[in-house]
Amino acid sequence: xxxxxLIAPAKINLYLEIIGNRPDGYHELxxxxxxxxxxxxxxxxSISTDTIRVHCNHPQVPTDKSNLAYRAAExxxxxxxxxxxxxxxVEISINKQIPVAAGLAGGSTNAAAVLVGIDLLWKLGLTQxxxxxxxxxxGSDVPFCVAGGTAIATGRGEQLSPLPSLDxxxxxxxxxxxxxxxxxxxxxxYREQFGNSYIxxxxxxxxxxxxxxSGAIVKAVFKKDxxxxxxKLHNDLERVVLxxxxxxxxxxxxxxxxxxxxxxxxxxxxxxxxxxxxxQQQAELxxxxxxxxxxxxxxELFVTRTITHGIKVASSV
Numbered sequence: 001x002x003x004x005x006l007i008a009p010a011k012i013n014l015y016l017e018i019i020g021n022r023p024d025g026y027h028e029l030x031x032x033x034x035x036x037x038x039x040x041x042x043x044x045x046s047i048s049t050d051t052i053r054v055h056c057n058h059p060q061v062p063t064d065k066s067n068l069a070y071r072a073a074e075x076x077x078x079x080x081x082x083x084x085x086x087x088x089x090v091e092i093s094i095n096k097q098i099p100v101a102a103g104l105a106g107g108s109t110n111a112a113a114v115l116v117g118i119d120l121l122w123k124l125g126l127t128q129x130x131x132x133x134x135x136x137x138x139g140s141d142v143p144f145c146v147a148g149g150t151a152i153a154t155g156r157g158e159q160l161s162p163l164p165s166l167d168x169x170x171x172x173x174x175x176x177x178x179x180x181x182x183x184x185x186x187x188x189x190y191r192e193q194f195g196n197s198y199i200x201x202x203x204x205x206x207x208x209x210x211x212x213x214s215g216a217i218v219k220a221v222f223k224k225d226x227x228x229x230x231x232k233l234h235n236d237l238e239r240v241v242l243x244x245x246x247x248x249x250x251x252x253x254x255x256x257x258x259x260x261x262x263x264x265x266x267x268x269x270x271x272x273x274x275x276x277x278x279x280q281q282q283a284e285l286x287x288x289x290x291x292x293x294x295x296x297x298x299x300e301l302f303v304t305r306t307i308t309h310g311i312k313v314a315s316s317v
Contacts, residue, residue, distance in 0.1 A: 044117030103268030148310020165308035230263025
């Protein structure tokens with residue numbers, strides 16, 4: 001029997017712009033995605049039966065076909081039936097450290113880790129771009145989670161253009177354990193409220209999406225200037241989530257008022273809010289100050305940093 005342990009990092013959005021509707025019913029997006037050190041650990045192991053089994057240490061995470069990691073294994077079984085026949089089934093153990101339903105791509109990064117793990121278990125020799133392409137059929141964030149680092153994401157988020165990697169910008173994350181924001185609700189509500197401002201024709205949609213490549217935040221990323229990046233943070237979904245979820249708005253305001261915070265924003269469709277800082281010491285101080293300012297045991301806070309990689313093999317047996 002063989003097994004691989006993989007590190008599956010979370011991601012934050014440094015930039016999220018909703019440009020218009022796509023023919024497939026999704027939104028045309030322009031985003032900048034960033035891997036962070038907060039990560040789940042995924043063990044992928046060959047088993048002698050021809051089944052897929054998923055275990056997780058977090059009670060809220062399903063272990064059936066509704067779990068994206070399970071669906072990633074199913075995809076590999078369908079795509080590579082001969083390897084499945086040769087090597088047998090897989091057992092997937094998820095050690096959850098990334099908050100659930102948080103806008104941090106926790107499910108997507110687990111799926112990405114399963115794709116990478118099964119590729120190694122079954123000795124398929126897939127390239128990173130082949131793994132990304134498979135991931136894109138599972139969810140918009142999965143290709144980025146395979147690649148990691150810093151990247152522009154366009155289309156529905158699956159078309160990636162790597163940027164110079166940002167490392168050692170410190171990040172404080174805040175998320176209320178019991179609070180979830182539906183991604184589908186956030187995008188649907190945005191469409192209802194702001195759809196009249198969408199770009200209508202496909203040529204202009206593509207032009208506007210490509211404009212992010214020469215935008216101010218990308219220039220700041222090329223300079224690796226944390227202060228400038230923090231000043232250019234942008235997330236269109238804040239326009240619908242913050243008014244509907246006062247706790248998220250309050251958390252964002254508390255972060256914004258703390259000394260040393262370069263910038264703060266909600267990640268993805270929320271409800272996680274993050275703040276960028278220049279040092280670990282400042283980040284840990286801000287965490288303590290936010291803990292004192294919001295006396296709510298439901299609020300989880302984490303200190304992490306930007307990292308330069310996606311899925312990584314920790315060990316193999």
